Amino acid sequence: MQATQLWWILCLAPFAAAAEQNDGLQALAEIERTAEAFLAARATGGTASAVPLDQRLRLASCEQPLQAYLRDGAKIRQRTIVGVRCTGPQPWKVYVPVNIVVTETVLVLANNLPRGHALTAADLKREKRDVSRLPGGYLASIDEAVGHRLKQSLRAGNIVTPGALQAALLIRRGQTVTLNAATDAISIRMTGKALMDGALNQRIRVENTSSGRVVEGIVRSAERVEVLVQ
Structure with missing residues (x-):
């Protein structure tokens, strides 16, 4: 047998053995x-x-x-x-x-951001991500996140979840607001001063500027607080 033929047989032997092992x-x-x-x-x-x-x-x-x-x-x-x-x-x-x-288009952070940062459109981008393991949900629209503050520091690329955000403040302490008190028979509007910050649908204390009385109400907009009528 020629040396060249012997060399090929020796080289191919391991591959032939592997094929026999995988057969069946x-x-x-x-x-x-x-x-x-x-x-x-x-x-x-x-x-x-x-x-x-x-x-x-x-x-x-x-x-x-x-x-x-x-x-x-x-x-x-x-x-x-x-x-x-x-x-x-x-x-x-x-x-x-x-x-x-499950892949959906979600909001992710474009930059590393510290706790308490108020999100802007420049901080956010939309990407396709696997959302099947996000029990806390996710946000899809930039408008849903802009103005909200981060509850904790997050890194670029993190998915923005509802639980990571603080509700955007609509009313600031000391701000002049319109108080609205209504029953089935009557609706009254008056001027008040917010005694604490408030987000949408949050309960805050407000002072009636005419009477000086402090009442509680629900933030309904950036200017209006609905007084809780007993």
């Missing part, structure tokens, strides 16, 4: 795709993405179409365990974690 084994990617397709057909929204199986897993190649299923009582959640089984001559079953990914 089930492709793990096919199992993952089966689980994804099964869940995607049943989920109400989003896309299904299987967690990759351990590459050390060795299963006999299935001669029948793979069957996906949910265990008794299982419900579809953000991460759902999907069973995949083979009913061929060498049966087996394996469980595949599958994530449901």
